[in-house]
Amino acid sequence: MSLIDRYDQLVAEGQLRPDPDQAKTVRRLAGLADALAAMPNKGSVLWRMLRRTPEPPKGLYLWGGVGRGKSMLMDLFFANAPVTPKRRVHFHEFMLEVHARLAEERKKEAGDPIPPVVDAIAAEARLLAFDEMVVNNMADAAILSRLFTGLIVDKGVVVVTTSNRPPSDLYKDGLNRQLFLPFIALIEERLEVIPLNGATDYRMARLGGFPTWYVPNGPQATQALSRAFYRLTDFPVEDAAHVPAEELRISDNRHMHVPKAVKGVAVFSFKRLCGEARGAPDYLAIARHYHTVIIVGIPVLGPEKRNEAARFKVLIDALYEHGVKLLAAADASPEKLYPEGDGAFEFERTVSRLTEMQSADYLARGHGVE
Numbered sequence: 001m002s003l004i005d006r007y008d009q010l011v012a013e014g015q016l017r018p019d020p021d022q023a024k025t026v027r028r029l030a031g032l033a034d035a036l037a038a039m040p041n042k043g044s045v046l047w048r049m050l051r052r053t054p055e056p057p058k059g060l061y062l063w064g065g066v067g068r069g070k071s072m073l074m075d076l077f078f079a080n081a082p083v084t085p086k087r088r089v090h091f092h093e094f095m096l097e098v099h100a101r102l103a104e105e106r107k108k109e110a111g112d113p114i115p116p117v118v119d120a121i122a123a124e125a126r127l128l129a130f131d132e133m134v135v136n137n138m139a140d141a142a143i144l145s146r147l148f149t150g151l152i153v154d155k156g157v158v159v160v161t162t163s164n165r166p167p168s169d170l171y172k173d174g175l176n177r178q179l180f181l182p183f184i185a186l187i188e189e190r191l192e193v194i195p196l197n198g199a200t201d202y203r204m205a206r207l208g209g210f211p212t213w214y215v216p217n218g219p220q221a222t223q224a225l226s227r228a229f230y231r232l233t234d235f236p237v238e239d240a241a242h243v244p245a246e247e248l249r250i251s252d253n254r255h256m257h258v259p260k261a262v263k264g265v266a267v268f269s270f271k272r273l274c275g276e277a278r279g280a281p282d283y284l285a286i287a288r289h290y291h292t293v294i295i296v297g298i299p300v301l302g303p304e305k306r307n308e309a310a311r312f313k314v315l316i317d318a319l320y321e322h323g324v325k326l327l328a329a330a331d332a333s334p335e336k337l338y339p340e341g342d343g344a345f346e347f348e349r350t351v352s353r354l355t356e357m358q359s360a361d362y363l364a365r366g367h368g369v370e
Contacts (some may be wrong), residue, residue: 003030003080015234021196022069025062028194029077029160032057036127036158037082059152059159061133061187063166064196065366070162071131071263072234073196077160078129086127091161092288093249094130095140098147100252114143118150122157130161131264132291132367135171135180142176145183152190159191164366167193212358214329217297221329225267225294228327232292233262250285264367266290270297274311283315287322291367298330303341310343313350320353323365 001009007026010016035057062070078088098117105113121128128151135141151157163170167187171180187193210228214221230237246261260267266286273283273295286293301309319326330337334354338347356362 088129122155283318
């Protein structure tokens with residue numbers, strides 16, 4: 001079934017609402033899929049007859065606000081893209097891998113580490129599909145132009161990516177941003193930039209005005225959060241026993257087990273997040289990788305849970321700064337989570353943020369650092 005046929009089927013079945021912006025984007029994605037299908041494989045008879053490497057088609061840069069269906073359209077495209085090898089990966093995770101590969105190349109002391117990393121990535125994927133391109137740090141900004149010039153221009157890798165921002169707003173106000181501008185120029189020249197910015201926020205619509213904070217912990221709250229998870233992810237309820245887990249990469253040698261994770265929505269227990277020895281790198285990785293986090297089992301906190309409360313404050317700061325949507329089950333409302341005792345005053349900012357994170361304005365924010 002073609003990409004367009006599959007999209008039309010989902011609309012006809014009522015799984016998607018008719019959306020002119022989405023339909024237009026699907027046609028662009030289908031055109032790219034057709035162009036990829038027409039490209040001869042390297043080393044094939046047709047490729048040898050051409051006596052040169054054919055010019056690859058332009059990639060796509062889909063950008064728009066939260067809940068506009070960018071990841072869903074990427075799912076459809078990637079499943080139908082007739083090219084191998086291909087890879088879909090979250091952009092933050094990809095950049096962590098790139099820095100790890102660069103570090104290994106530097107150990108060899110064999111000169112410029114970027115070309116061999118480009119060679120390795122290009123050998124692994126003719127199509128690279130990224131979720132949520134966002135640039136937050138100078139380490140990424142400093143290498144992106146050379147890295148992607150090598151991949152797109154020199155190696156002919158086709159790149160398709162989603163982002164909450166237009167290319168011109170990437171790494172906005174970042175340190176030494178002038179060094180990053182060639183990457184923006186590369187994106188605008190080599191990728192077709194497609195805005196997906198209609199008024200409908202499908203993620204908020206799927207929440208249907210339901211609460212995001214449930215009190216108390218228990219079967220009813222768990223059931224409500226479970227319903228929200230399936231609405232947000234489109235994961236079949238009948239396959240509930242097979243919801244996939246993930247190993248979230250924190251650093252080169254550290255990973256965190258995520259019990260349930262689908263389409264940028266992750267489910268955790270409070271005990272896993274804050275009852276174990278964790279720090280800011282763990283919480284930043286979660287905030288960068290997932291646009292929505294569901295937490296169950298949040299207890300009433302106090303001096304006897306000082307360490308858990310301290311971790312919870314750092315977690316909420318990371319989620320808040322990155323615009324992550326939080327759905328939770330707790331034994332108390334935010335203002336009663338840390339009712340008294342040493343540490344209650346310091347917890348007030350967390351209460352304020354938890355309250356704001358339930359507001360319509362916050363829920364309408366895009367994912368990523370503002």
